[in-house]
Amino acid sequence: MEFEIIDFHTHPFKFPEENICRHKEYCNMSAENTPEYLKSLGISHICGSALSLNRKDLPEDLSLWDKIALSNKTALELAEQYQGFYTPGFHVHPKYVRESCEEIEKMSKKGVKLIGELVPYMCEWSDYSCGEFDEILDVAQMYDMIVNFHTIDNDRIDQMVKKHPKVTFVAAHPGDGENPQRHFERMKMSENYYLDLSGTGIFRHGVLRHGIDICGSERFLFGSDFPICSPAMYIGEIALNPLYTDEERKNIFAGNAKRLLGI
Numbered sequence: 001m002e003f004e005i006i007d008f009h010t011h012p013f014k015f016p017e018e019n020i021c022r023h024k025e026y027c028n029m030s031a032e033n034t035p036e037y038l039k040s041l042g043i044s045h046i047c048g049s050a051l052s053l054n055r056k057d058l059p060e061d062l063s064l065w066d067k068i069a070l071s072n073k074t075a076l077e078l079a080e081q082y083q084g085f086y087t088p089g090f091h092v093h094p095k096y097v098r099e100s101c102e103e104i105e106k107m108s109k110k111g112v113k114l115i116g117e118l119v120p121y122m123c124e125w126s127d128y129s130c131g132e133f134d135e136i137l138d139v140a141q142m143y144d145m146i147v148n149f150h151t152i153d154n155d156r157i158d159q160m161v162k163k164h165p166k167v168t169f170v171a172a173h174p175g176d177g178e179n180p181q182r183h184f185e186r187m188k189m190s191e192n193y194y195l196d197l198s199g200t201g202i203f204r205h206g207v208l209r210h211g212i213d214i215c216g217s218e219r220f221l222f223g224s225d226f227p228i229c230s231p232a233m234y235i236g237e238i239a240l241n242p243l244y245t246d247e248e249r250k251n252i253f254a255g256n257a258k259r260l261l262g263i
């Protein structure tokens, strides 16, 4: 059976320093051939944020917000270049509440409805439960944004989700140790909490079956974290492992993302 596949978690790049692949010299990758490569794997649409923070050509006096805004601009430019193949996600930052709220308003006007993946570990913050981020999330809710965030500090994520039961969250990475169970508990706590399967965790045999049995297949989104991770590996788990039904595969590969994004 052929499945439509949306990769909800990617970081497309325009310039080589924005390409976070650790072995890029072996992968024949460019901004131009990204859609062609992903389509060759059966992926028909991608989502996610651009990461321009480490570009080497940036002036030294550029502020952190300037770098964040540049990443957001890169995402919009790539969306234009990829003509419907890519749903751009943008960054916000609790150190810049006013700028972040203005960015949400601006992006909403452009039809963008995805924040993230947020990557606090790259941008000098670590607390999803702080008051400043609360303000940003209130505005995100007002504009009906989906908030995709990197998993750090389970207790603080619990607080964030409890304070914002109406915000649509998509956590990134099932993870290992206590992390999957903590995600599943949050999914039970908030019907607006989803989990994308990118990055670490999905290689733990049985973890996704465990999650589906507790929360249902409607709460998981296919994601890879391309270009740092190999999408083919993630597709293999969902498509080949007999632990899942075709109905579950359909939901996870594309159905849930389409419902959330309204596409």
Ligand SMILES: [Zn+2]
Pocket (backbone or CB within 6 Å): 009, 010, 011, 117, 172, 225
């Ligand atoms: Zn990521």
